[in-house]
Amino acid sequence: MNRRVLVFGTFDLLHQGHRYFLSQARHFGETLIAVVARDDFVRQRKEHAPVDPMEKRMQILEETGLADEVYPADKEIGSYHILKKTSPDVICLGYDQRELKTNLEEWLEVHHKPLEIHVLPPFNEHIYKTTLLRAQQNE
Template identity: 40%
Template sequence: MTRVVAQGTFDLLHPGHVHYLRDAEAMGDELHVIVARSVNVTHKEPPVVPDEQRRDMVGALKPVDEAHLGHPEDIFVPIEHIEPDVIALGYDQHHDTDQLRHALAERGIDCEIRRASPLDADEEYLLSTGRIIDRVIDERA
């Protein structure tokens, strides 16, 4: 059995998230998703939706076998617990694969790293939380 881990913030779910998780699901037999805690989101605006609610929403999606909250201090703790064969990164996630491989090796975690494909969508698709928020502000403010 091939166990896959996907991870992300998953704030305001959108078609890009679903595409990523479907791609990740296709990489193995069991998909675990680690939902980042708000305190660990430093590369973009903090999430609007609370941690547990984001985890529950992701866990309710068909491709996901189990959703986990990330660790508040050490992002590798859930990965060590899950013991994945594959880590599936989103096509546009900010992670440097070489640095990630090095960090995993230092922790004794032996798994493959793959990137999901981009979602080919027209301009009307809202593929980021920021674009969803901007649309809400434009149309409701």
């Protein structure tokens, strides 16, 4: 059985923390699906534009082979159309995706979709965090 594992992320300035997260998620199944945040969401959520546009971030993930399938996030936040499109068996979230976890669990309960959700530990988050890396780039 091919278990499909889905992750959500911005994946801006792809760094060791992202690589660790993706490699850990891969342990939960055979196919790893990455859903990449849209630029307008990043601007709204993080109050700054991503360094690279969504298409470039998707291309980098595809080229590195860190994910087997790469998709843009839904245009409508919280609609989770991507779950129907990709049919994951497992969802892995980063340690800092608490709000997403809450929203996702509520959506899954309302829509009666039982999916495993795992929150993965960080990897040297005091070094490998995009906000820190952005600040270092701007120095």
